[in-house]
Amino acid sequence: MALLEVKDLRTSFHTEDGIVGAVDGVSFSVEKGQTLGIVGESGSGKSVTCLTIMGLNAKRNTTSSGEAIWKGKNLLTTKPRELREIRGNDISMIFQDPMTSLNPVHTIGKQLIEAVQLHRDVSNRVARARSLELLKAVGIPYAERRIDDYPHQFSGGMRQRVMIAMALINDPDLPIADEPTTALDVTTQAQILTLMKRLQEEFGSAIIIITHDLGVVAETADDVLVMYGARVVEHASVEELFNRPQHPYTWGLIGSLPRLDIDVERLIQIPGQPPSLLRPPRGCRFHPRCSYVMEVCKTTVPELLPTQREPDHLQACHLDEETKDREAAKLLESMMAEAG
Amino acid sequence: MFRYLIRRILWAILLFIIITFVTFVIFFMGPNDPARAQCGGDQARPACLKLVTEHYGLNKPLYVQYWRFFDRLVVHQNLGYSYANGSSVNQTIAKAAPVTASLVFGGAVIWMMIALSLGVYSALRPRSLLDRTAMVFVLIGISAHPVWIGLIFEYVFGVKLGWTPIANYANFFGAPAGSGLPGGPWQWFYHMILPWFTFALLFAALYVRMVRANVMETLNEDFVRTARAKGAPERRILVSHVLRNALLPVVTMLGMDIGVALGGAVFTETVYQLPGLGQNLVVGIQANDFATVQGVVVFATVAILLFNLIVDVLYAWIDPRIRLA
Numbered sequence: 001m002a003l004l005e006v007k008d009l010r011t012s013f014h015t016e017d018g019i020v021g022a023v024d025g026v027s028f029s030v031e032k033g034q035t036l037g038i039v040g041e042s043g044s045g046k047s048v049t050c051l052t053i054m055g056l057n058a059k060r061n062t063t064s065s066g067e068a069i070w071k072g073k074n075l076l077t078t079k080p081r082e083l084r085e086i087r088g089n090d091i092s093m094i095f096q097d098p099m100t101s102l103n104p105v106h107t108i109g110k111q112l113i114e115a116v117q118l119h120r121d122v123s124n125r126v127a128r129a130r131s132l133e134l135l136k137a138v139g140i141p142y143a144e145r146r147i148d149d150y151p152h153q154f155s156g157g158m159r160q161r162v163m164i165a166m167a168l169i170n171d172p173d174l175p176i177a178d179e180p181t182t183a184l185d186v187t188t189q190a191q192i193l194t195l196m197k198r199l200q201e202e203f204g205s206a207i208i209i210i211t212h213d214l215g216v217v218a219e220t221a222d223d224v225l226v227m228y229g230a231r232v233v234e235h236a237s238v239e240e241l242f243n244r245p246q247h248p249y250t251w252g253l254i255g256s257l258p259r260l261d262i263d264v265e266r267l268i269q270i271p272g273q274p275p276s277l278l279r280p281p282r283g284c285r286f287h288p289r290c291s292y293v294m295e296v297c298k299t300t301v302p303e304l305l306p307t308q309r310e311p312d313h314l315q316a317c318h319l320d321e322e323t324k325d326r327e328a329a330k331l332l333e334s335m336m337a338e339a340g
Numbered sequence: 341m342f343r344y345l346i347r348r349i350l351w352a353i354l355l356f357i358i359i360t361f362v363t364f365v366i367f368f369m370g371p372n373d374p375a376r377a378q379c380g381g382d383q384a385r386p387a388c389l390k391l392v393t394e395h396y397g398l399n400k401p402l403y404v405q406y407w408r409f410f411d412r413l414v415v416h417q418n419l420g421y422s423y424a425n426g427s428s429v430n431q432t433i434a435k436a437a438p439v440t441a442s443l444v445f446g447g448a449v450i451w452m453m454i455a456l457s458l459g460v461y462s463a464l465r466p467r468s469l470l471d472r473t474a475m476v477f478v479l480i481g482i483s484a485h486p487v488w489i490g491l492i493f494e495y496v497f498g499v500k501l502g503w504t505p506i507a508n509y510a511n512f513f514g515a516p517a518g519s520g521l522p523g524g525p526w527q528w529f530y531h532m533i534l535p536w537f538t539f540a541l542l543f544a545a546l547y548v549r550m551v552r553a554n555v556m557e558t559l560n561e562d563f564v565r566t567a568r569a570k571g572a573p574e575r576r577i578l579v580s581h582v583l584r585n586a587l588l589p590v591v592t593m594l595g596m597d598i599g600v601a602l603g604g605a606v607f608t609e610t611v612y613q614l615p616g617l618g619q620n621l622v623v624g625i626q627a628n629d630f631a632t633v634q635g636v637v638v639f640a641t642v643a644i645l646l647f648n649l650i651v652d653v654l655y656a657w658i659d660p661r662i663r664l665a
Contacts, residue, residue, distance in 0.1 A: 054569060056565060056568055056569060084571045084572075084573060085571065086571070087568070087569055087570065087571040088569060088570035088571035088572075089571060092569065092570075093566075093569040095562060095565070095566060095569075097562055100561065100562040100563065101562040101563055101565070101566045102563055102566065103563040103566075103567070103581050103585070104563070104585065104659075104660070104661060105584050105585055105588075105658065105659060105660060106580075106581075107660075114567075114570065114572070114580075115570045115571075118570055118571045118572055119571060150660040150661070152660070152661050163566075166566075166570070
């Protein structure tokens with residue numbers, strides 16, 4: 001049985017300009033010990049998907065429907081009290097910006113101890129010992145001394161380590177990392193990713209990692225969900241996705257990966273703007289930016305269907321599979337050729 | 341922390357010198373003639389004028405006069421004697437300051453209670469009925485003049501309903517023996533309740549807005565979402581994560597406002613005939629009593645500087661980013 005099963009999740013925000021459908025019919029599941037990567041550009045609905053599962057959207061002017069089944073319970077209809085018991089204990093979250101995600105007026109020790117004591121009836125001493133253990137596990141030097149420091153005394157990378165420690169402190173079954181490396185510089189990014197991989201092996205948990213960086217996905221994920229305009233456009237194992245990408249948007253993402261080994265005049269980009277979720281394009285939401293656009297794309301929403309070759313590889317595109325395989329092969333070949 | 345404190349204290353001393361000098365110069369340049377005031381105004385006899393002028397050194401240059409004033413103030417802690425009736429300004433202030441302090445601190449407690457409850461509640465439920473009502477209250481509190489409010493309160497609660505006295509002050513520690521005046525803690529409270537509310541209203545209105553805005557802003561902070569993701573209940577999030585951060589700027593304002601108000605809440609004191617600093621200030625100005633006015637100004641300056649110092653220390657204590665910087 002899947003650890004978390006999300007079915008037809010929909011979230012919309014009621015704004016002054018109208019209703020914004022931030023998540024529109026997203027389904028996926030996460031197995032024990034598995035890493036799921038969710039990729040997409042800003043505003044594609046990847047963060048909102050996870051915030052909805054956690055029940056962390058602002059209650060006012062947000063409506064959600066669908067199911068998120070966690071151990072037999074639908075998280076969307078769970079009472080706030082029960083949901084609080086799950087949050088931070090079974091499912092935890094690592095946020096994007098470590099500079100602002102820690103409370104500036106409390107020591108990190110206090111914030112870690114709070115995380116423990118919210119879910120375990122233990123003394124301060126025990127909770128503090130646990131906090132120290134985690135700070136050491138995430139590689140904070142001189143943890144015994146630094147536990148009584150305030151967030152502003154830590155660098156960005158160190159704060160993100162603290163956030164990770166906080167997310168893992170209660171041995172959760174599913175930590176969700178929402179762009180955990182976006183706010184960090186490149187060398188720190190690599191350290192944090194390595195750390196997360198090591199900890200996942202140690203703690204044996206599943207992970208959802210949200211990112212706009214395919215590099216991060218390639219490095220960490222087992223399964224990948226590609227989101228575009230509040231919908232899932234492709235869902236496959238990481239090898240499948242990089243060997244036989246089926247959606248023109250995924251091609252764009254792969255094609256626009258910056259390369260260090262060759263000289264390019266400018267970075268390759270997907271033309272056009274991300275779609276407005278207030279008034280999304282009819283039919284396939286990617287069609288205004290797609291260079292393979294056909295008449296049917298403008299009117300009919302493509303369903304998320306398995307490919308013929310690989311039933312676990314889901315994609316939502318009207319192009320026939322032959323064309324897609326050919327185009328994907330061409331793209332990969334050109335990238336290989338460039339790489340020499 | 342220690343160095344921070346030293347720096348703050350030195351800064352306060354410098355400010356004290358500057359402010360007293362500036363006020364001294366302003367009074368010095370003013371059109372009033374203290375010698376004439378002391379000798380009975382227009383009927384002053386030349387002999388008296390000469391005596392007084394020499395006694396106070398009024399014919400000496402500005403810097404000498406300031407130095408005499410400063411020396412008397414700092415070395416002897418003496419604010420001088422009233423030009424109007426020769427009484428000690430020290431004593432006048434010692435009598436008036438507790439009245440003003442009663443008014444200001446009691447008022448501050450009331451305005452903070454109103455501001456915190458209304459401000460936090462309307463921040464949690466923006467655009468609710470209570471939030472909108474609170475905003476109307478804010479508008480009234482800011483636009484209504486304390487004298488007008490004082491008169492209305494006196495009429496409604498004092499005259500019509502007869503719940504409270506309409507004026508005068510009662511000493512907290514009991515009235516002077518044989519004076520026949522009311523005294524003691526209960527009488528003090530009973531006489532202060534209307535002045536407190538009158539004085540607190542304007543500040544309550546301003547602070548409701550400030551608390552509401554700060555709490556709303558803090559509720560949107562990332563660390564509040566982190567606390568929710570940890571599984572913290574809303575009440576705990578509000579108390580431990582939101583309020584502590586949202587009230588930092590309120591503490592600064594509170595310290596400054598109390599400092600300023602201690603210089604005399606002129607309007608409220610006048611309406612309720614409270615013999616506080618504000619009333620002494622008004623009487624002093626009308627009587628050309630330079631020494632008394634100067635005394636109140638010096639006292640107000642010290643109060644403001646002292647409360648700023650307290651705020652600085654308090655701020656450093658509650659905000660680790662300042663303490664450890």
